Amino acid sequence: MKHITIILPVLLLLAIAITDQSHAQQRFPAPEFESGYEYPEVAAPEPRTLALEYVDVMVLLGFMLLTSWLVIRKRSRQWILWLSVLALLYFGFWKGGCICAVGSLQNMALSFSDPSYAVSYTVIAFFMLPLAFSLAFGRVFCASACPLGVIQDLVVINPVRVPVWIQRSLGIFPFVYLALAVLYAATGTDFIICRYDPFVGIFRMGAEFHLVILGISFLLIGMFVARPYCRFVCPYGALLKVTSMFSKYHLSITPAQCIQCKLCSGSCPFGAIEKPTTGKLMDDMKGRSGKFLLYAALIPLLVLVGGLTLSSAHVFLAKAHPDVYLAHLLIEEPAIINDPDNLDVQTFLASDRTLEELVVSAGEIQATFRTGTRYAGAFIGLVAGLFLVSQYVVRRRTDYEPNRGDCYSCGRCIRYCPVQKQDA
Numbered sequence: 001m002k003h004i005t006i007i008l009p010v011l012l013l014l015a016i017a018i019t020d021q022s023h024a025q026q027r028f029p030a031p032e033f034e035s036g037y038e039y040p041e042v043a044a045p046e047p048r049t050l051a052l053e054y055v056d057v058m059v060l061l062g063f064m065l066l067t068s069w070l071v072i073r074k075r076s077r078q079w080i081l082w083l084s085v086l087a088l089l090y091f092g093f094w095k096g097g098c099i100c101a102v103g104s105l106q107n108m109a110l111s112f113s114d115p116s117y118a119v120s121y122t123v124i125a126f127f128m129l130p131l132a133f134s135l136a137f138g139r140v141f142c143a144s145a146c147p148l149g150v151i152q153d154l155v156v157i158n159p160v161r162v163p164v165w166i167q168r169s170l171g172i173f174p175f176v177y178l179a180l181a182v183l184y185a186a187t188g189t190d191f192i193i194c195r196y197d198p199f200v201g202i203f204r205m206g207a208e209f210h211l212v213i214l215g216i217s218f219l220l221i222g223m224f225v226a227r228p229y230c231r232f233v234c235p236y237g238a239l240l241k242v243t244s245m246f247s248k249y250h251l252s253i254t255p256a257q258c259i260q261c262k263l264c265s266g267s268c269p270f271g272a273i274e275k276p277t278t279g280k281l282m283d284d285m286k287g288r289s290g291k292f293l294l295y296a297a298l299i300p301l302l303v304l305v306g307g308l309t310l311s312s313a314h315v316f317l318a319k320a321h322p323d324v325y326l327a328h329l330l331i332e333e334p335a336i337i338n339d340p341d342n343l344d345v346q347t348f349l350a351s352d353r354t355l356e357e358l359v360v361s362a363g364e365i366q367a368t369f370r371t372g373t374r375y376a377g378a379f380i381g382l383v384a385g386l387f388l389v390s391q392y393v394v395r396r397r398t399d400y401e402p403n404r405g406d407c408y409s410c411g412r413c414i415r416y417c418p419v420q421k422q423d424a
């Protein structure tokens, strides 16, 4: 393993150099022709660009197939690691983190709410493929095809064990982020996953300062708290977690009978290995069935409270939309129209829209937010209720097993199982 810590930075520097050259070509100003020739406007994607998008889909499919084989059949951490480095170079540093499955959920949300928004087959493929593979093989996309996950995985050097209750409690946040991301995308307000993607600035070697700091902070924290973005932020990871729970062929730690040696128990930096359930634990859980029923009965109430609470903040949340923000600004501070430094206001004044039109548009958007926040809040309430109930559900296990929802199929634990070593 030591040699990879030397080779990896070299590969990353190589990737940066390649990426820089390709971008340098784009930055070069276009020549002006003395004949008066003007560049034609490109109204539709150029065929070559479209072809490259299809290439990306095929590359993603290739990564997913190969990772699934490495995880389920070959059971090799070493190969999974090398493949993940390739994915980081291609989808991260070469493609600049775009197109990406994580952000694609926003395109999907907007296409459902706005029929005039056409979503490309490429985006649909990037959204669907990881979910479909997760349903079959677990989170193989997270293992070695997602550049956001891989860049964090490579910096894990001394992972600390996060207490289970903290890990589970913070695990709700990706679902909250998912609800907000869908809300903002579906209302045509913003793509917040992309706007606050902490790693895209690193991939592109340039972003707003606060985003670069955010990305570096995630990587520094990630040295000790493995994959912090994946575990506590990623909204697409929330979807993958759910599909992976039902995966048909998930990675198993041992290829044969578990001999209960416990060697794998501390090997997962993400705390995703679950112990066998002892008879005492099962008896304890039986004694807590009253709490299970109580929390299950509370779910409808949590859904209602969640919906009402978030919808009470719909005016505040809607102000992220430019029309709502501007309408409030012009109504609450009418003197601002004399401020020549306020570009938002000056751009609006230079347009042919009237204040009445702006206010009508803002009202419609706020109404959409009122409905959207009800659904989003209800969803968050449902997740909170299911989280509470899940504390009182224990599946009978005889072996050490990966938690299918939390396991990133990284393959680290496989190496610790002596059964496999004997078989190999």
Ligand code: SF4
Binding pocket: 102, 141, 142, 143, 146, 147, 148, 149, 150, 229, 230, 231, 234, 235, 236, 237, 238, 240
């Ligand atoms: S959890 Fe999200 S960011 Fe992490 S690897 Fe999976 S999809 Fe990528």
Ligand code: SF4
Binding pocket: 251, 267, 268, 269, 270, 271, 272, 273, 401, 402, 403, 406, 407, 408, 409, 410, 411, 412, 413, 414
């Ligand atoms: S394969 Fe899953 S359970 Fe095993 S170390 Fe990786 S994330 Fe943990």
